Amino acid sequence: MKRDPDSGGEGRGSVVPTISQVAKVSGFSRATVSRAFSRPEMLTEETVRHVKEVADRLGYVPNQVARALSTGRHGNVALIVTDVANPFFPPLIRAAQLRADQAGLCVFLGNSDEDPAREELLVGRFIGQVEGLVLASSRLDEAHIRRYATRRPLVLINRDIEGITRVLIDTAPGVAAAIAHLAELGHRHIAYVSGPTTSWSNQQRRNAVRREAEKRGLKVIAVPARPPSYDTGRLAAVQIIASGVTAAIAFDDLVAQGLLAGLAALDVEVPKSFSVVGCDDVLGETTYPPLTTVSARCADAGDVAVGLLLSQMSGGMSGEIRHKLNSHLVIRASTGPAPVKRRSR
């Protein structure tokens, strides 16, 4: 009794028409009906017209699942992110969707909440019904990722694993520019407000800060904001001010924005007595004051990743690909000359 026409929400008493019904009514075979939809050029125009007309009248729509089973192609891809609600992701998701749409693909979205176990669960659930996956900022360990990559085409965003196609938003140049910018403004002692330890982006940024600061003779302290959010950024303000630095560069814009709020609460004026730099440029000019930040065109990452996935799916892929997206510094109003002398109480 698995196809009770009066339950399960499928039509009010009328069964969903299948290819066989259309075949019977139109007088052609199932094969012909199938071809009328998937390879009409094999048939007479007349036949196609007739079949489609009957199909329309019956309300027939080819069953995607059945098609997927016999062809092995389902036209689905999966995109897994760590946190939909982090403003870094929505533009990326949007771009990825758009690209997938153009190729006629549907996208599954998964939200791992930065939890590897959850991410693994999601991948497991998705992998059977997609043709390929994109993992953004994956927290899975390398072995797992490699295993999945043998089962399906797979593209990583902001995770650098040799042999796996990946799209990396290379913020190092932008971060270096930010440090240079601060140095030129006279800052000698700065803070890096760091993000998740397991994040490739965080390692990337932390190293870039260290390297460039060393080069220019700046002192850097690290202050954590974990998980990276408005709130943890705000909370970091006290510690940062207490440390006596005159500027901070944050793991991302959200943390920077929180930091701005935290500083405001402490009556520290930005940029007059303290400078703040963000990362990702996802908030635009909406902060107060408008944030100087490392702009990274994160939306592009989604677009490129799906593009690479597509070409990998169609088999037109030879070697491994390591696609880098560039970054640059956008100077707005949250950075200014170092205060002449910090009043240490």
Add this chain to the structure above:
Amino acid sequence: MKRDPDSGGEGRGSVVPTISQVAKVSGFSRATVSRAFSRPEMLTEETVRHVKEVADRLGYVPNQVARALSTGRHGNVALIVTDVANPFFPPLIRAAQLRADQAGLCVFLGNSDEDPAREELLVGRFIGQVEGLVLASSRLDEAHIRRYATRRPLVLINRDIEGITRVLIDTAPGVAAAIAHLAELGHRHIAYVSGPTTSWSNQQRRNAVRREAEKRGLKVIAVPARPPSYDTGRLAAVQIIASGVTAAIAFDDLVAQGLLAGLAALDVEVPKSFSVVGCDDVLGETTYPPLTTVSARCADAGDVAVGLLLSQMSGGMSGEIRHKLNSHLVIRASTGPAPVKRRSR
């Protein structure tokens, strides 16, 4: 040659094991292997153990697509929103995902970009491979929605169609409270910065503003911000100031935030010489000054919608459901007493 083991990214030369392989190796029938995974309680523990062990060794994973074909249940639902990048949606999406996850479902996400044609395309693509859909702020016309609802369980968010299960974020009380708040602060002439004409929420809010303003003898003008965004909000500032009102309530927080920026650019101090109220409370305290807004717990809408969808899918649904979510005013720092006298130049 549709299953060429060396192409398509499926394993390095080794085919994906099917139920038949496991059957052959384990010595049991395909039926038994199937049951070992889907109804283990029908089998001896011993048998289950053995089958699973062989499956593990071979790397067998049940094929979701095949399962969906024979059972009619694919364990997928679709969620279509108008704009992932609008901060209203991410929390909603996240909540919906979470709820779906708990039920073991995968979610397809679609982005309609406020375009009915696009939305229709997406629904068409999804509907064949999901057990149910959630349409948030749908822009489809009623007839289409009704048609889809006969094919699959369907839940609407912020769209009020009789006979279709829907979740409505009722911002009217909050908006009324906002108008009352402004009236008490002495404002007599205010602006409503309106959103999409076809949006149920917009109609709801506009009416609530009118009603309450009339009741309190306030004058209201309408200024459009379309599509609703930071930029259109910013641009509306000039017109609003020119109109001589002393306060504005915006369609959503994003528009309100843009308005704040536009006002700042015009050197209008908020809340000293102008008051601004937002809607949705999706930005928290991150604006400058922190925004007085109508809080609506939009994340709940996602959770509730998927919950309703689930019960509808399991057939335990009798009549129609119209679930209302309440709203209230959150007073922060963007509203203040009306300026004693507006200097009209």
Add this chain to the structure above:
DNA sequence: GAATGTAATGCAACCGGTTGCAAGTCAAGC
């Protein structure tokens, strides 16, 4: 007019699972 080629359509196997029903096994009950 027979041989050859080409285009349209049908046959039947297949994709990888699920499941109603029947068959077989074994212990308990009479």
Add this chain to the structure above:
DNA sequence: GCTTGACTTGCAACCGGTTGCATTACATTC
């Protein structure tokens, strides 16, 4: 010892499409 029933497993049909190959019809060529 035979019947009964519970429990475990297998058989085979089925889900709704796709596709390699065979068949048929018809036009072309010699």
